[in-house]
Amino acid sequence: MRNVERLCLAHFWVAFAAFVVAAVLGTWQMWVRSPLGANVGTPGQYFMSVTAHGVSMAYVLTTFFIMGFGYFVAVTALNRPLPGKAWAWAAFWIALLGVVVTVIPIATGQGSVLFTFYPPLTASAWFYIGLVLVVVGSWIWCVLMIVAMAAWKRDNPGRPVPLAMFATVANAVMWLWTTIGVAVELLFQVIPAALGLVQTIDVGLARTLFSWTLHAIVYFWLIPAYIAFYTMVPRAAGGRLYSDTMGRLTFILFLIYSLPVGMHHLLMDPEHGNATKFIQVLLTAFVSVPTLLTIFTITASLEIAGRLRGGRGLFGWIAALPWDRPMVLATGLGFVMLGFGGFGGLINMGYGMNAMVHNTAWVTAHFHLIFGGSVVIMYFAIAYDIWPRLTGREYASLAPLRLQLWLWFLGMMIMTLPWHWVGLQGQWRRVANFNYADPIIAGWGPWVIVSLAGGAILLISAILFAANLLMLHRNRALALPRPLYALAVHPPQRVPAALNGFGLWNVLVLVLMLAAYGYPIAQFLIEPSPTAIVHRVR
Amino acid sequence: MSDDTRHSEPNVLDQSWRTWSAVAVVGIMLSGILLGALIIPIVQGRGAGLDAYTAICRALGIIPGSPAQPQPSDRTPPTPVSQVIWTPDVLQILARADVRRGHEKVQEVCVSCHGETGVSIAPDFPHLAGQSGAAIYKQLYDYRTGSRSHPQMTDIAKALDESVIADVAAYYAGQPQRNPNPVTLAEAPAAIVQLVELGDPKRNIPPCAACHRAGSGGPIETPVLAEQRQEYIVLQLKLYASGERRNDVYARMRTIAAKLTPAEIDGLAAYYRAGFR
Numbered sequence: 001m002r003n004v005e006r007l008c009l010a011h012f013w014v015a016f017a018a019f020v021v022a023a024v025l026g027t028w029q030m031w032v033r034s035p036l037g038a039n040v041g042t043p044g045q046y047f048m049s050v051t052a053h054g055v056s057m058a059y060v061l062t063t064f065f066i067m068g069f070g071y072f073v074a075v076t077a078l079n080r081p082l083p084g085k086a087w088a089w090a091a092f093w094i095a096l097l098g099v100v101v102t103v104i105p106i107a108t109g110q111g112s113v114l115f116t117f118y119p120p121l122t123a124s125a126w127f128y129i130g131l132v133l134v135v136v137g138s139w140i141w142c143v144l145m146i147v148a149m150a151a152w153k154r155d156n157p158g159r160p161v162p163l164a165m166f167a168t169v170a171n172a173v174m175w176l177w178t179t180i181g182v183a184v185e186l187l188f189q190v191i192p193a194a195l196g197l198v199q200t201i202d203v204g205l206a207r208t209l210f211s212w213t214l215h216a217i218v219y220f221w222l223i224p225a226y227i228a229f230y231t232m233v234p235r236a237a238g239g240r241l242y243s244d245t246m247g248r249l250t251f252i253l254f255l256i257y258s259l260p261v262g263m264h265h266l267l268m269d270p271e272h273g274n275a276t277k278f279i280q281v282l283l284t285a286f287v288s289v290p291t292l293l294t295i296f297t298i299t300a301s302l303e304i305a306g307r308l309r310g311g312r313g314l315f316g317w318i319a320a321l322p323w324d325r326p327m328v329l330a331t332g333l334g335f336v337m338l339g340f341g342g343f344g345g346l347i348n349m350g351y352g353m354n355a356m357v358h359n360t361a362w363v364t365a366h367f368h369l370i371f372g373g374s375v376v377i378m379y380f381a382i383a384y385d386i387w388p389r390l391t392g393r394e395y396a397s398l399a400p401l402r403l404q405l406w407l408w409f410l411g412m413m414i415m416t417l418p419w420h421w422v423g424l425q426g427q428w429r430r431v432a433n434f435n436y437a438d439p440i441i442a443g444w445g446p447w448v449i450v451s452l453a454g455g456a457i458l459l460i461s462a463i464l465f466a467a468n469l470l471m472l473h474r475n476r477a478l479a480l481p482r483p484l485y486a487l488a489v490h491p492p493q494r495v496p497a498a499l500n501g502f503g504l505w506n507v508l509v510l511v512l513m514l515a516a517y518g519y520p521i522a523q524f525l526i527e528p529s530p531t532a533i534v535h536r537v538r
Numbered sequence: 539m540s541d542d543t544r545h546s547e548p549n550v551l552d553q554s555w556r557t558w559s560a561v562a563v564v565g566i567m568l569s570g571i572l573l574g575a576l577i578i579p580i581v582q583g584r585g586a587g588l589d590a591y592t593a594i595c596r597a598l599g600i601i602p603g604s605p606a607q608p609q610p611s612d613r614t615p616p617t618p619v620s621q622v623i624w625t626p627d628v629l630q631i632l633a634r635a636d637v638r639r640g641h642e643k644v645q646e647v648c649v650s651c652h653g654e655t656g657v658s659i660a661p662d663f664p665h666l667a668g669q670s671g672a673a674i675y676k677q678l679y680d681y682r683t684g685s686r687s688h689p690q691m692t693d694i695a696k697a698l699d700e701s702v703i704a705d706v707a708a709y710y711a712g713q714p715q716r717n718p719n720p721v722t723l724a725e726a727p728a729a730i731v732q733l734v735e736l737g738d739p740k741r742n743i744p745p746c747a748a749c750h751r752a753g754s755g756g757p758i759e760t761p762v763l764a765e766q767r768q769e770y771i772v773l774q775l776k777l778y779a780s781g782e783r784r785n786d787v788y789a790r791m792r793t794i795a796a797k798l799t800p801a802e803i804d805g806l807a808a809y810y811r812a813g814f815r
Contacts, residue, residue: 042735043745199629256563273599274606278574279567286566435739498555508563515567523599533624533758 004075004082005390010092011068012383012390014099015061016466022056023462025049030415030455035436035445037452043432047112050430054115055106055131057372060099062221063134065379067091067141069224070168072386074148076484077164077231083151084144091140098133101126112537114430117182117190117210119201120532125194128186135179142172153501160492161500163247164231164485170251171223173502174216177259177509181212193534200531204271205524211262212517215284219258221371225378226250226290229298229331232385234486236327239305244488246297248499253290255505257283260516267354271529276520277351283516284349291342295335302331304489326401330381333409334374340413341370344420359430362423369416372458377408380465388479393472400468407461415454418447579605620785621683622676624758631704632671640709643702647694648710656713661769668715673761674707677785685785715765726812730805741797746806757787763810771807779803 031037032046041049075082082088105111110124117128149161149169161169185206193201230247234240241247263280266272306317323329344366347353357363384401388394395401422444427434436445498504575597582605583593593605603609622628644654648666652658656667666674680686681695682703698706732738737745749756750763763771777783778795786792798806 038739039732039736043748044751199633200626271599273597274604275571275575275579275594275597276599278578278597279570282570282574283566433736433739435742437740496552496555498552498559504556504559508560511564512567515571519598531626533629535758 003085004071007082007085007088007092008068008072008386009390011064011071014096015064015068016383016469018056018060018064018099020462020466022053022061023459025053025056027452027455027459029053030448030452032433034448034452036449038433038436041432044109044112046432047114048106048109051112051114052103052106055102058115058217058221059102059131059134061376061379063095063138066171066220066224067095067138069227069382069386070141070145070172072390073164073168073227074145076389077162077168078148078152080152082144083147087140088144091137091144093137094140095134095137098130098135098137100130101133102130105130110537116214117185117206119190119193119203119206120535121537122190122194122201122534123537125191128191128194132183132186132191135183138175139179142176145169145172158494160244160495162231162485163241163244163488164227166248166500167223167227167230167251170255170502171220173506174223174255174258175220177255177513178213178216178220181209181214181262182217185209185213194536196536199534201534202524202529203532204269204529205521207266207269208263208271208517208520208524211265212259213262214265215262215287216258218367218371219254219287222375223251223254224382225334225375226254226294228327228378228382228385229294231485232382233298233327233331234301234305235483236325236385237302237305237321237331239301239308239486241486241488242297242300242304244490244492245495245499246293248495250290250293250297252499252505253286253293255502256509256512257286257289259509260512261287263516263520264349264354267351268358272520276516280516281349281351283512288342288346291338295338298331298335301486302328324398324402326384326398326405327381329402330377330405333405334377334381337369337373337377337409337412340417341366341374345370357423359428360423361427361429362420364429365416365419365423368419369412373409373412373416377405377412380405380408383465383469386484387469387472389484391473392479393475394477394479395468395472396475396477400464400471404461404464404468407457407464411454411457411459411461413454415451415458418450418454422447422451582606619789620676620680620685620787622679622759624672628675631701632675632707635671635701635704635708637705637709637712639702640705640707643698643706644709647698648706651690652710656710658767658770661767662773664767664770665765666710667713668762668765669710670760670762671704671707671711672758674710675703676759677761678703678707680785686783715762726809727805730802730809733802733806734809743794743797746810750810759787764813766810768807768811771810772803775803775807 028041029046029049032041071082071088102111105124105127111127113121113123113127145168149165152165153159153161160166189201189206189209192198230241230250234242261280261284263272263277264284267277267281302321303317305322306320309317309320309322311317311320321328321332323332344362348357348363348366423429425444427441427444427448434441434444434448436442576594579593579597580590583590583596586593586604586606586608588596588605588608592601595601596603596605644652651660651663652666656665656669658665677686678691678695678698679700681688681691682698684692695703733743734746737743737748746763749760774783775791775795775798778786778791779798781792784792795803
């Protein structure tokens with residue numbers, strides 16, 4: 001494990017540094033949007049800030065965290081050295097260079113296009129080139145994960161791959177599929193336009209290619225949280241995983257149904273027929289299946305733990321769970337946020353309801369709750385769980401950790417629930433300020449101020465999180481070795497090859513993608529649509 | 539159980555996994571296609587008075603329109619305020635403009651009012667030095683088609699053909715702007731600066747700087763206002779406010795100018811005369 005600690009810590013600290021900066025920006029944005037911050041900052045500054053916030057949270061925090069966590073899992077779950085460590089470091093530096101190259105145009109006001117790649121608005125080419133470098137770094141990580149699992153399988157024929165590694169590779173395979181869409185959009189459309197090589201751009205094609213990436217990228221961010229649910233939470237709670245097979249099925253279903261569904265982000269777009277949208281929405285419904293499987297399996301695992309600890313009756317096992325442990329606490333809080341966020345997501349998915357909430361703050365609130373809430377709180381829990389292993393030191397007290405998790409939960413609920421509400425009342429998104437003197441808009445004011453209070457709590461929590469980890473580096477107490485991963489109730493002795501690899505599932509993904517995206521993309525080549533004039537942010 | 543027997547993969551079990559998972563995934567997909575591409579459009583199309591073939595083609599996106607609604611009529615064409623359309627062809631004409639020919643035409647025609655380098659001779663005539671080429675092109679073209687009118691400019695523009703307009707626009711666009719005067723920059727009142735940078739949400743006035751700023755902010759035809767003649771800006775805002783000038787797409791400037799007070803019009807014109815901060 002030597003040196004791999006440094007590799008993991010380097011990734012995690014880049015991720016968390018970006019996270020803290022983005023948390024400061026996010027709180028500032030909530031202030032500017034509220035009646036209290038009227039006339040603070042120009043729209044130009046606001047959109048610059050939103051771009052930096054989105055890029056940091058969605059691309060830097062996630063990608064670096066997932067890469068670092070993947071290396072950690074590959075070494076600890078497979079219990080063997082990481083193959084290609086030099087490549088891993090190269091990937092780190094490439095991705096970090098990408099971050100620097102992206103930040104410069106944002107800071108100079110040449111990248112204020114938010115974190116979505118929707119032409120004809122285009123940023124400086126460096127903004128996109130930097131992000132391509134981040135993705136290239138993550139591709140190297142994907143290959144290393146696949147190679148690590150293949151090497152383990154070669155040396156352990158017929159044995160089931162440990163679930164944590166199986167899930168990590170599922171994520172790597174999914175990410176390779178996912179990034180094809182945005183890579184094609186950037187390399188063949190957006191970057192040539194940003195460089196001035198072309199003056200017009202096919203907006204419909206660009207949006208379609210981005211939708212290819214848009215939903216699956218969220219599951220790329222989400223899967224580490226699910227890895228923690230299946231492989232770390234049952235152990236932390238003092239129980240066992242209810243079903244290893246359920247875990248494998250869940251990650252396979254994520255791989256299959258995250259990809260051919262992105263067009264539910266284009267329900268209001270004119271460039272696709274109703275049938276295409278219908279098919280992708282139907283497949284979107286199946287994305288909820290792995291989440292429902294997970295809620296069932298993890299609740300069952302926690303019940304096993306609660307009953308082992310002496311909990312009785314229908315709900316007594318819940319009280320008996322060790323809620324003082326950060327991983328268990330984060331799971332409980334994360335499930336509550338996942339519940340609210342999940343139901344919100346089902347509303348976004350329905351065509352008629354989507355039409356009502358599509359361009360409102362509802363959508364922004366939804367992804368903050370489900371990603372910033374249930375996913376990021378599990379990032380915290382994972383970091384807290386593995387930091388003693390990475391640093392060799394032990395926490396003096398778990399109280400600041402619990403406080404931080406509670407603050408994050410409360411802050412996120414206080415921020416996002418009123419945010420959903422004003423979205424339902426029609427508050428639009430992607431605007432810098434509101435005219436609270438307008439009698440219709442004035443009613444939103446109090447709700448937005450409550451959201452701002454939630455944002456302030458989140459900022460305190462974010463700083464406390466970084467402080468908790470930093471303090472551990474200086475702590476005297478040495479960590480005792482302890483098991484990381486949960487055992488299943490019935491540890492798998494052998495599993496069908498289909499549940500131990502991805503060959504079959506890759507074929508099925510290809511079939512689904514051809515059916516879901518084949519004609520919708522081909523139509524742009526068969527009969528090119530009118531193109532739009534590139535609008536460059538300078 | 540010995541290690542060897544445990545390691546042998548159960549092929550029979552594998553085969554059924556492969557078969558049934560493929561059947562399930564493909565079956566779900568096919569039922570989606572059956573519902574979304576056949577059954578729903580046929581049923582919806584019946585309600586909208588469409589035959590099954592048209593409805594299915596519409597659902598698939600092969601022909602435009604929704605299978606659930608008859609195509610809306612387009613018998614009442616809109617009357618555009620400007621004939622300029624930024625097609626790739628027009629952009630090509632602008633990109634291929636010849637600055638030398640533009641210079642010759644300027645010396646022949648424009649120089650008497652707008653000056654050889656784009657510095658105008660009188661307050662009523664706008665400076666053109668460093669103006670956006672697309673903005674000059676749009677205004678000349680609008681004069682030519684009658685979207686905008688002026689006692690002198692209308693006749694002059696009608697005598698120029700499209701490529702010459704582009705040449706002149708490119709020539710003036712290439713002339714350097716003068717430096718803003720730091721003394722006047724300091725003088726802008728806070729209320730005017732706020733109007734430029736934040737607008738006035740209470741009156742639904744967007745910030746001027748959302749479009750008129752260093753570099754491009756608004757649509758391609760947005761003119762550069764920095765260091766423009768104060769009197770000229772005042773006149774144009776008043777013409778927009780009264781509706782006398784009406785070649786602004788979506789009536790953007792007519793809507794905004796009508797809400798400005800005379801003092802604000804003067805203040806904004808003075809602000810932009812001085813340049814940018």
